Amino acid sequence: MLGHNPPLDPVQRMLVDVTHTQLPLVAGKQVAEEQGPLLAFLVRLTGARRIVEVGTFTGLSALSMAQALPPDGTLLTCDVSEEWTKHAREAWAKAGVEDKIELRIAPALETLAALPAEPSIDMAFIDADKENYVGYWDALVPRMRQGGLLVVDNVFLHGGVIDPEATGPAAAIKEFNERVKADERVESVMLAVADGLTLARKV
Numbered sequence: 001m002l003g004h005n006p007p008l009d010p011v012q013r014m015l016v017d018v019t020h021t022q023l024p025l026v027a028g029k030q031v032a033e034e035q036g037p038l039l040a041f042l043v044r045l046t047g048a049r050r051i052v053e054v055g056t057f058t059g060l061s062a063l064s065m066a067q068a069l070p071p072d073g074t075l076l077t078c079d080v081s082e083e084w085t086k087h088a089r090e091a092w093a094k095a096g097v098e099d100k101i102e103l104r105i106a107p108a109l110e111t112l113a114a115l116p117a118e119p120s121i122d123m124a125f126i127d128a129d130k131e132n133y134v135g136y137w138d139a140l141v142p143r144m145r146q147g148g149l150l151v152v153d154n155v156f157l158h159g160g161v162i163d164p165e166a167t168g169p170a171a172a173i174k175e176f177n178e179r180v181k182a183d184e185r186v187e188s189v190m191l192a193v194a195d196g197l198t199l200a201r202k203v
């Protein structure tokens with residue numbers, strides 16, 4: 001599969017390597033290698049100009065999306081870790097996309113609540129703490145423009161969502177998946193990409 005996808009560019013490759021060598025215990029948080037080209041593809045497909053991301057980590061998904069934005073496009077990304085996002089800032093600067101990306105270090109629920117209420121977001125990527133997915137969804141859906149695309153990662157939670165006794169993050173994702181399925185404001189599909197990926201289009 002990777003051999004038939006667009007290859008990572010040198011900065012993306014460096015970011016994968018740096019994440020694995022300098023943060024080996026948490027490197028698994030990084031999006032899977034096939035997700036960067038997919039996110040870039042979706043940015044170009046939708047013609048997105050205004051993107052909001054929840055969960056920056058070391059910045060690979062933000063980098064992939066920012067590189068696919070048109071020159072006047074912007075990406076707001078939310079995280080709580082200065083330590084992890086330091087690597088993101090370095091990579092974005094190396095790739096020359098730092099002017100397109102705004103990183104806010106604060107609990108993402110606060111960052112999203114402070115955004116304008118009007119529907120102006122073209123694309124959103126949710127990839128952070130699972131217990132807050134419903135909160136992120138509720139903050140983002142009204143702010144998405146009609147036809148805007150929401151992309152949500154880890155909707156399988158490594159299989160935890162099919163455990164009838166699920167607790168913690170798995171229970172949170174289970175509840176989230178049910179909410180998305182029942183949400184008439186969107187048309188959604190769940191895909192077996194990496195750890196499960198939901199795509200939802202605001203109708």
Ligand SMILES: C[S@@+](CC[C@H](N)C(=O)[O-])C[C@H]1O[C@@H](n2cnc3c(N)ncnc32)[C@H](O)[C@@H]1O
Nearest residue numbers: 030031055056057060061079080107108128129
């Ligand atoms: C799975 S990682 C994101 C991976 C990233 N999208 C990438 O491409 O590598 C999840 C991130 O969510 C962040 N996070 C956790 N709780 C958060 C919160 N309440 N608000 C904002 N970010 C949070 C973590 O610090 C972590 O960097």
